[in-house]
Ligand SMILES: Nc1nc2c(ncn2[C@@H]2O[C@H](COP(=O)(O)OP(=O)(O)OP(=O)(O)O)[C@@H](O)[C@H]2O)c(=O)[nH]1
C-alpha cells in the first residue's frame with residue numbers, strides 16, 4: 601500500500617496559489633476563535649498545528665474533503681477544533697472570516713484516511729466564498745499528492761439546537777448545496793450544542809423528521825462535551841472510503857445504519 605507524505609502544512613487558510621482555481625476570490629483570513637487549539641497568529645491566519653497522531657499523522661493512504669456549513673454561530677469552528685485537538689473553550693464568539701482548513705488522519709479499518717476539513721464562514725457576506733469551494737471541492741486537495749486522493753466531497757451541515765432560526769435555515773442551505781455542490785456529495789445533518797439542555801428550542805424529533813424528509817443521516821452533537829463529534833467524522837470517512845474503493849455490495853458500509861446504531865443520546869454523556 602503506498603504511503604504519501606503530505607506537505608509540511610497541516611492546516612491553515614487557503615493558500616494564494618490554491619489548487620482550487622475558482623476559490624481565488626476574496627482573501628481568506630480569519631481573526632481568531634473562541635476555541636483553543638485553532639492557533640491563530642497575530643495577523644489572524646490559522647497556523648498549522650501538530651496532529652494528535654504525531655508524525656504518524658503525516659502518512660495516509662487516501663484523502664478526502666469535508667466541508668462544515670451552516671449559519672454563523674452554530675459551532676462549526678468549535679466542532680472542528682474538538683475533533684482535531686479534543687478541546688473546547690467557551691468564551692467570546694469570534695466569527696470565521698472566509699474559509700480555513702485543517703487536516704486529520706483517521707485509521708478507518710486499517711486504512712489511513714486523511715480528511716482535509718474546510719471550516720466555512722456562516723455569515724451571509726462570505727457566501728460567495730463558500731459557493732466557490734462547493735464547486736471546486738471535487739477537484740484536487742490543497743497541497744496533497746495527486747495520487748490516491750479521493751475527489752469526493754462531503755458536507756456536514758450544522759444547526760444549533762438552541763437557535764430556531766439556524767434550524768429554519770437548513771432548507772435554504774440544502775437548496776444552496778443542491779445548486780452549487782455535485783449531486784453525489786456525502787451529506788450529514790448535525791444538531792449541535794445539545795449540552796445546552798436548558799436553552800434547547802429544537803427538539804431531537806424535529807431534527808430527525810427534517811433529516812428523514814431529505815434522506816439525510818442525522819446526529820445531535822456537542823462540541824463542548826465531544827458528544828458524537830468523532831463519530832460524525834468517522835462515519836463520513838468510512839462512507840468516503842467505501843465510495844472510493846467500491847466494495848462489493850454485501851460488504852457495503854451503510855452510513856444511515858452506522859449513524860443510527862452508534863450515535864449516542866444527548867443525556868447519556870454529560871460530563
Ligand atoms: N454550549 C455550547 N456552545 C458551543 C458549542 N459549539 C460552539 N459553541 C459556542 O458557540 C459560539 C459559536 O461557535 P463557533 O464554532 O465559532 O461558530 P461558527 O459556526 O464557526 O460561526 P461562524 O464562524 O460565524 O460561521 C461560540 O461562543 C462557542 O463557544 C457547543 O457544542 N455547546
Ligand SMILES: [Mg+2]
Nearest residue numbers: 676677695696
Ligand atoms: Mg467559525
